[in-house]
Amino acid sequence: MDIDEKMSLAVEHARVALQNSEMPIAAIVFLDNKVVAKAYTTEKMEKRYLVHAELNALIDADKRGYAISERKKMQLFTTLEPCLMCFGAAMSFFIGEIYFSLSAPDDGSSRLIDFDKFDQKFLKFQKPVCTGGIRSAESKALFLEYMKKVERGIGN
Numbered sequence: 534m535d536i537d538e539k540m541s542l543a544v545e546h547a548r549v550a551l552q553n554s555e556m557p558i559a560a561i562v563f564l565d566n567k568v569v570a571k572a573y574t575t576e577k578m579e580k581r582y583l584v585h586a587e588l589n590a591l592i593d594a595d596k597r598g599y600a601i602s603e604r605k606k607m608q609l610f611t612t613l614e615p616c617l618m619c620f621g622a623a624m625s626f627f628i629g630e631i632y633f634s635l636s637a638p639d640d641g642s643s644r645l646i647d648f649d650k651f652d653q654k655f656l657k658f659q660k661p662v663c664t665g666g667i668r669s670a671e672s673k674a675l676f677l678e679y680m681k682k683v684e685r686g687i688g689n
Contacts, residue, residue, distance in 0.1 A: 557675035560586040570594040587619035634672035
């Protein structure tokens with residue numbers, strides 16, 4: 534599977550979230566072409582806020598006991614740019630690469646972290662390679678559909 538195909542799976546999982554009246558944010562952790570874990574945001578269902586898609590997927594993957602060498606080969610695909618909490622969790626997991634669809638205007642980690650000052654030699658964690666803008670039109674359409682549901686009072 535290539536990057537576009539992997540993100541397509543994340544977008545489809547975000548569609549499941551939307552069908553369940555959740556925000557259409559989904560994340561999938563891959564090792565090569567194998568899905569290690571996947572999740573979507575479950576704030577409404579669980580009535581909690583620390584249940585972001587990325588964090589849920591990373592926690593699930595962490596439970597599987599992969600070695601750090603394997604984790605560094607893993608990729609996190611998410612439909613929305615990770616927030617600081619999720620980015621920190623990805624680093625603590627030792628994820629190698631992060632791919633996201635839409636940039637997060639308020640809390641996206643790439644806007645909030647000065648990567649030029651990120652001094653790798655003092656940290657045991659690696660900074661994941663980050664790439665955004667993959668299948669962004671599809672993710673944006675899901676968010677617009679979610680906003681229409683919210684405006685109509687569906688799923689609130």
